[in-house]
Amino acid sequence: MTPKKHQQTGIKFKKPGLYLLFSIFYLGSALAFPALAEPLLATPAAEGFWLWKLLGRLHPLAVHFPVTLLCLAAVLEIATFRNFTSRLRPGIDLLVTIGAAGAIISALLGWLLAQQEDYAGDLLALHRWTGVATAVLGAIAAILLYYIEKQERWPLIKVYRGVLLFTAIGVTAAGHYGASLTHGDVYLTSVMPWTDDYEATPAPEKKFNLVALQEKGNLDAAKELELNVQVRAIFAHSCYKCHSADKIKGELRLDQKDLVFKGGKSGPIIVPGQPGKSELIRRITLPRSHKESMPGKGKALSTEDIALITYWVKKGAPWPDKGQKSAFRIAELKPRSPNLPPPTQNLKNPVDLWVNQYFLKNKTAWPQVVSDRTYLRRIYLDIIGMVPTPEEVQKFSEDSRPDKRALWVRQLLNRQDDYALHWLTFWNDALRNDYSGTGYITNGRYNISDWLYKSLQTNKPYNQFVKELLNPTEESKGFISGIQWRGVVNASQRVEMQAAQNVSQVLLGLNLKCASCHDSFVSDWKLADAYAFANVFADSALEINRCDVPTGKMADTRILWEELGAIDKNAPVKVKLQQLADNLAKPQNGRLYRTIVNRVWGQFMGRGIITPVDAMDNEPWNQDLLDWLASDFVAQGYNIKELIYLITTSKTYQLPSVGIKDVNWLNTPEYKFTGMLRRRMSAEQFADAVSSVIQPVYADSAVQYNPAGKDKPNPIKTPFVRASLVKNDGFLTALGRPNRETVITSRDTQANLLQALELTNGKKFNQVLQQGAENYMTRFPQSDALIREVYRKAFNRAPLPQELTVAQQMLGEKPNSEAVQDFLWAIVMLPEFQFIY
Template sequence: MVLLQHVLYPCLAATFWLWQFLGRLHPLIVHFPVALLCIALLLEVVGWYRRSADWRAGITALVWIGTLSSVLAAGLGLLLVNQEAYSGATVTSHQWLGLATVFLAVCTVLALRSGRMQLYRGLLGGTVIGVGLAGHYGALLTHGDDYLTSVLPLHNEKAPGTSDASFAFVSSNQPLTVKQIEDLNLEVRSILAHTCYSCHSATKTKGELRLDKKDLVLKGGKHGVILKPGHPEDSELIRRVSLPAGDKEAMPTKGKRLSEKEVALLSFWIKQGAPWPDGPEKSLYRVAALAPRLPAIPLATVDITQPIDRFVSAYFQANKLAWKGVVDDRTYIRRVYLDVVGLLPSPVDVQQFMVDTSPDKRNVLVRKLLARNEAYAQHWLTFWNDALRNDYTGTGYVTGGRSDITTWLYQSLKKNKPYNWFVRELISPTKQSAGFIKGIQWRGTINASQRTEMQAAQNVAQVLLGLNLKCASCHDSFISDWKLADAYAFANVFADSTLEINRCDKPTGKLAGRRILFNELGTISVDAPTEQRLRELADFLVQPKDGRLYRTVVNRIWAQLMGRGIVEPVDAMDNQPWSQDLLDWLAYDFVQNGYDLKKLMYAILTSKTYQLPSVGVKDAGLLTAPTYAFEGMVRRRLTAEQFADAVSLSFNPIYQDTAIVKRLPQTIHREIPFVRASLVKNDAFLTALGRPNRETVSTSRLSQANLLQALELTNGLTFNEALKRGAEIWKVNYPSSDALVKKLYWQALGREPAPRELAVARQLLGKTPSIDGIQDLVWAIALHPEFQLIY
């Protein structure tokens, strides 16, 4: 899917107008034939109520037509989204809901053909719900986020004493201060940047109109001036953005329309005289400091002594939050086992830990786990494989256009290689570590932004520095200050010959030279051989004064252990952290402690902050919302690899055949008590549970359950075969139901079954457990939230 969207479709779009034309047929296909599924459900309900089969032939035809139309609509939709520059969370929701609807529709047809009417009716209902939800998000794209709510009575009610322009920086009937004018200007320019610059900036100038510079805004375009300072009612800009979506003069012509609040803000700005700063213009975007910083550690209290906890305590006080009690021993040992070595603790480990009365037993436990070098490396291999897009099979390996770094990575993790040397060997690589910057040599014609040199620039920037160069690889970025020339200059550091700049895949005839992204770190020898340039780049990036490199990695480790970064998303390090002081101190301390990842983890894992009760989040979007407040570790689902290993330890190994393990040195094979999921090639089971294909960098995984995961855990061959094999073993070893149930609970959940759980299990198993009964029981335990989640 990712390959089709980012490689294949852009190439087709650049060469043939037909794909754009077909993409625009998407609404036509959606608005009529897919709606036949809704009619089919209505007729199905009426037929069921009347107990009549008179309409069966017609309903069947409607279902078939609607399903085929949904498939066609989804295909055209994928074309459209890559032709018309749609983007954002609403587009993503619309796209994935549409694909889920297609999946449900196909399942509906299959159920109908097989005569399973009850399943068919349920799937048809789900399909119609999918049509409704996908259609809703499609309407939001076309008509705005308030498409439905704008007609409700409460939507237009204003609080007493407020006006249409009741923004934070507006003083009623009072002249604006210098600070308020500055804030107003930034608000307006942010609106223009996100909705207008794609067509009206230095990159693209439709109608000879540019909106990115003061003099050009006031000059207007080929149709004349667009605003009259002091008079929004006479300004063409306000008229155009206020027109209904279907009007041919409405702006913007595509993508999300301006909200009423945004239009009111533009009107207020023009009424104030359209102020724009004189002299050098301030960036629209927050730019994080590059240099390291050592903040003062807040004062300790009787029970808050560890530096991390002292920073968090100061944050809690500032945000009027209270400390909660730490989790119990059983929760803590399970949590820290999964986070450090990716495995469940054995029943013996849990029992011994719970009866241990030593005051420092949690610190001792963390040290022991971090000293399990093989298990640690096998677990954290997953995290770094995702980030460094290292995998065992896939695109590029057959043709030699890609190389893996598995052996180097495993040994680096096992030895706890200092992070500065880890980075140095990725950028100025040995033969074993060259796969990261080598990237993937795609077969056939690709767009310029996917050249291996540009991949190296993008991936180094994203993974090591937490910044996005992907937008700037095609055109000047709309989400940051990075320019196309910056991306090409950095890519040229990795290139044997200087690359010609391509804007939106069209050659410009210009060259960008060679330079590092942050000039403060050093100057690359422009004419030096590639190998020397890479050594220089590595030396520059790993300097202690490159605070960004070390803030990025400590933020990634914090996010992995706590479920949410201090800065989120973790690839956007210019975003505001919830605690700048904590982030800066962790990065500074990390450097002072010899770039030691395990020491960093030890500090986090032994903090009272890590031991707080987990926090459940219903909507993942809340984690990146401006209103986010840190209260403790975010409750999260086991990763695909953790889940597979947990099943292997609790019930029966999912992966038993060591032949499917990636070829590693025999010393590594001898360290594997069972085949860890991190070491096997991707398959349908791991994919369903969230393992990415690793053809692109993946620095976070969704923790929410999804339909594909539910289907795999319900009907997946790999999972069910493992449970069946395990049931056969358990039946032989535990002929008594009570003993079997108690052992299973200790093995999987680290506790005794509750009386009610034991009663239900007895009822399921009977006096003499059967293989089917045991399989059903272990399946139910494996799907239990207590097994699937890290609390």
């Protein structure tokens, strides 16, 4: 459509001259024939003049600018298709002009980068030519736009728009090829479940820094094993697709020791102790565009991975001998009940008796226990997830009974609703249960909230709790049913395998995810073991898939530890689940009960007796304590509240909290227990603390979970809606609440940028502060009374003289709303509020 009257756009085009035409010609010819541009460089490319290198390395930075501008210009042209002279025209003109210039500059910088660095191959050629095409087309679009607007050649509008559209397509393709050069040719497809390159198996945990920093001289046997496991993890995730039993490219296999050192058709790939002479190191350090670069498929190895493999070769490429029973520690399955040490004059609690022996062995003196105020706040947050009220603190301080701490623990455990509401968070994470999210709309996932809440409220015995999860009723089937993902998924993510992975992780402290894809590199579990366990949950026999490739072999049906009992592979799935529940929950399965004891200990102490809590084959810092707690747990009728009572009434739990500077130290063999670790509140604890001190964060009862049903009165009586009951939102997510699409057994407690942003500019939090400020000002018009009340509720104490002075200066004699908001914000940001001491 030809405009009746051309409107002034506000963009002043200069007449396109020979310079622009020469730039286009030179750009295309220089990139196609680099020798033509060589004379313009003061220093030949081979000499690597630093300025050309610097400019070349600016290419990744510069290239994103024209990509954004040209794509946005194309979108706006489509949006204004019927009105070329719309009000958006000045902006579109500017986007096209600057985008075209940026594309030319980026292409020239890219040419410099290719000349100065070691890039080659077909992928580079594709990236180069799409980049040239983008720059040329962008320049043509800018020229056409000039002729249309300055010389009113309206018939060129369609041509211009077509060129601009192809420019946007070209710049997208160039960006894709550039990403493939950097990250590998399956950079995008590796995250698409419907492609052959999909990599659903989680990446292994990186521990290179841990190994390197701990080394002093030669590696001992334990560190050699750890180093080898980490290298094999990299091989499994990055190399097995081409170099394992299912595919042997270049006659090279990397899944067995003898085959690794034998090498491939080109000879040995490793010269132990000499990384510089090892073909493996040469291949993984080549540029990604090089045809011999490894891995040939998938993501490129990270700098850390390359450093780790190089370090391994330098240390002689240690690998456990094939003849030994196992390279990995295997925890005892059977229960064990060691004899308790005799009580002392000051120690009676069994936990303290075991810890006392540990302290004597490590020459650790018992510190003084914490004050009443600290202890009360600690048990309130740990048992029911809330801070005590000033009235409760006052009552506790006036309690003169010698065993008042134990009595108050029992009192909190008897608050059934509060207890259930707090521990609902722990079990929702572990059982990947939530109130909304993936699968609920499509009926591909089942909610177990009613069953879970009632199980916690009634303190259901743990063995029965486990049985109802494994052989579920309609209300508890959501855990083993998993998530029925829409579309094609990796074989290791079908619901039967999800059940096997989740049951082994949550109930048995075993990572079966690696073995769900291939033979594990971090344990002795095999692919056949994982599929045999998954078959327990299947209606029909499963075909074993190795790295998502069918093998033609059908899986057996059995429990991971056959000594626990057999499963009838020919029985209906309901019968198999009954057999599984009975066998796993029997008292002879010491692993099941060590796992839950270790998890509960970790919740209260900040670190499990074994860490990580999902790796129960790891070495505990006190085997006797763990074994005794597990056996006593069974003897006490599988009563989790009695376990909590035993831990929280121990002198061990009452010791001063311990701060740590490096969280990595917690998972090292050098860790020594000296007391509870200082912990940041969870997202739900923080939200509830803010609700009780300032203003309810979640005041709308309509968004909370109601165990009585949607249309019935909610039987849960709380002063405010507890955060454990509400659907996830931006506030809770920022504070660390996960989406629960996978099992979560520990949360990251470190502060992060997202949390900082939410607590400074978050809409929900700011509304809470505003409403809280108004309420406090109404009740306490004078700043002195307001300050004292806030300190009393937030910290269960009066402000110190210096704190009172600073707060009074902040608020003035008669505070306004903004000043009170700032004061409340400062209070909840203090470590004394946010941490469990």
